[in-house]
Amino acid sequence: MQATEFLTKKPAEIQQPIYLITGTEKYLKNQVIAKLSNLIPSGLQSINLGQFDMEDEWLADAINDAYSVPFMGEQRVVIILHPYFLTADKTGRKLNQDPVELEKYLTNPAASTILAIVMDNQKIDARKKICKLLKKEAVQIDCSALNEKEVRQVVAKKVKQNSYQIEESALNLLL
Template sequence: MKKIQYTDLLKKLNADQTDPVYLILGQEDYLEQQIQRAFQNLVPKEEQEMNIGNYDMESTSLGAALDDATSAPFFGERRVVFVRDPYFLTGERHKGGPNHDVDGLQTYLEHPVDSTVLVIFAAYEKLDGRKKIVKTLNKQAITIQIGNLNQGQISQLVKTRLTTKNYTISPEALNQLLFRTDSKLSTMMNELPKLMLYNIGKKEITVESVDALVSKSLDQNVFDLSNAVLQKKSKQAIDIYQSLITQQEQPLRINAVLVGQIRLLLQVKILQNQGFSQGDIAGTLKVHPYRVKLAMQSSRHFSMTDLTKGYTGLIDLDLQLKSTQKDPELLFELFLLQFIDQKIA
């Protein structure tokens, strides 16, 4: 398999250096959009309508895409053909849809057309490596993995994007941006324009601007909710909860995230008591270091008894939410009030 990094791909395409076949593996909307734009720019704008083809394998036959790929460019030098949702490369069973000429693709991969750039977007974690077509694709195509990015890769992409605009971002601001967007690259990139406009004078993204402009994610709101519950601040806890309901968040989902947050506080407190450092805890739990830092700061204010009671109470609430017809909001508020009054057994 011939692999290259996303950034190296863009550099080559911007330098007009291409290969006949590319496989874009994984799903990340922002990177996919940037890659597609870079390939489209290989064809002059006035030629794009005739020399760029888009084919979704859910609704269009592979044969149609191959016919396009084997055609000479129309009054131009290059043709770009995009193929999406190639489920026949995976092990999943697919009912309905068009018939696909997989043998035809096999032949094309062995003898690609020089004037065509074939780009296959496979938004899957992995392909079925047992299939002959996948083995050939791995051998012939340039593969770019864009899914399952780690925190370091996401952070670097954000910083690189800001650098191209002559901006910087403080470590605290970057951590807060990661936290507020649940480390979703596309969401982070969508937030950058207003952050840059807000900080246009200093050209540095600050944590204050992130706090002011980037909406809190469900995880962030539940982090605040868990602190309010554990601190026995009933009004604040109920206000946050009601705000989440107003935002159309479902009680079961809120409860699931809250269970996860208090479980994290428990795990962090236990590991911290055993002498683990912040980095060790993050590695052991496979959690972003910034979340661990916040959990360490928060957990020191709560006893193991309170954390355990809160956790077991939420597990019980989860069962009630799933097994009774009672009003979920009422059940949740009852849990909050019972916990705050320390009546949970």
């Protein structure tokens, strides 16, 4: 699914247990992460929203958080950032992650948790068993660069959302 399609969905339509977010557009990735984060009410985000950076934190901690029952809410969102263990790149890693726990989670995800794995600009290593399972079980959100038509639509929509108007010539100049 394209990121622009995902961003138009209503919160009730975003109920898949696992998302794999790929692509190079950081803006779109941030919008997708924000949309997932906003599924948790702002007063409960500190206890039901977890972000784990795999450069500094253990994968097992993220999976344990995903299995945890939501506290005072109905849903939990766990976001995994920089999952280098899913790529072929071995340079610059501080932690050697063991994906066995993730593999178990992918086959039996918690019903009340949405797990989002956010890839960097690197490609997922399709040869690994965990990556094959992830592609099979997760809904993939593609945050690739937009073409000119899509950029026009996004800008026009943002302008309209903020109760402004823009002339076609001004939009052309902006783009």
